[in-house]
Amino acid sequence: MRHSLSSRHAPLPEGAIDLRANVPPRDTALLAPAATLVVSEQFHPALAELILSIARQIHSEPGLFEQAGDFPSRKFLDFPISDAAKRFFNSGPSLLQRYLPFWAADLIDRLKIILLPLITLVYPLFKLIPPTYDWRMRSRINRWYKDLQAIEEQIETREPNADFSSQVAELDRLEANVGRLSVPLAYANPLYTLRSHIALLRDELRQGHQPKHH
Secondary structure: OOOOOOEEEEEEOOOOOEOOOOEOOOOEEEEEEOOOOOOOOOOOHHHHHHHHHHHHHHHOOOOOOOOOOOOOOOOOOOOOOOHHHHHHHHHOOOHHHHHOOHHHHHHHHHHHHHHHHHHHHHHHHHHHHHHHHHHHHHHHHHHHHHHHHHHHHHHHOOOOOOOOHHHHHHHHHHHHHHHOOOOOHHHHHHHHHHHHHHHHHHHHHHOOOOOOOO
16 A cells, blocks of 8 residues: 555644644645555455445544545545445445454355355256145145045946945045145145045945945
8 A cells, every 4th residue: 555646735724733822823725645545456355445444434533634534535546446445435334344244244245256156046946846845745645536536446347236345444544544644734625625535435335325426
C-alpha cells in the first residue's frame, strides 16, 4: 500500500489551531495530499474488504480537515477502483463479514464458488424425488392388489357352491400382510380402500355367495 499523489483543497478555519490567540486569524485555504489505499491486482478481494472495513472503523470520525466518513472513500483517486472496493462503498461489508469472523466468512465465500455449480447440477435430481417417493408409496399398496385380483379370478372360475375355504384362508393371509403395512398419512386412504376390498370379498365368500367383481 502507498499514498497517492492526489491533492485536495483543505480549508483551515479561523482560530482552529489556537482559539484564544485566533490562529490562524482568518480562514485559510490549504493544499493537502489525499491518502489512498492501493493494492496490487493479485491482492485477495476478501482481504481488501477487510482492510477497508478496519480503515473505516479507525478513521471514520471527523477531524480538523475531514468530515465524518471522508476516509476511506472513492474520492481523489489516482488508481482504478477495484470491484471489491466498489461493493464495499455501495453496500458496506458483506452480510457474512458483519456477523461472522473473517475466516468463517471467507471460507463460506469460497465454498459458494464450489457449491453453486454443484447445486445447479443436483437441483434437477431433487425434482425427481417427490414423484419417485409417490410411486414408491403407492407401489407398496398396489402390489397387494395383484394378489387380491388373483384370488378373485380363482373364485370366478369355480362353481357358485364350491368350497372356497382355501380362498378365504388366502384372503386372511393377505389381510394380515396388508395390516402390517405402514404408510404416511397422505397414503392412508388407498390403504384403507384395499383393506375394505379384502374384507368385503372374504365376507361374501363366508356367506356362501358368488362374489361380485371389485
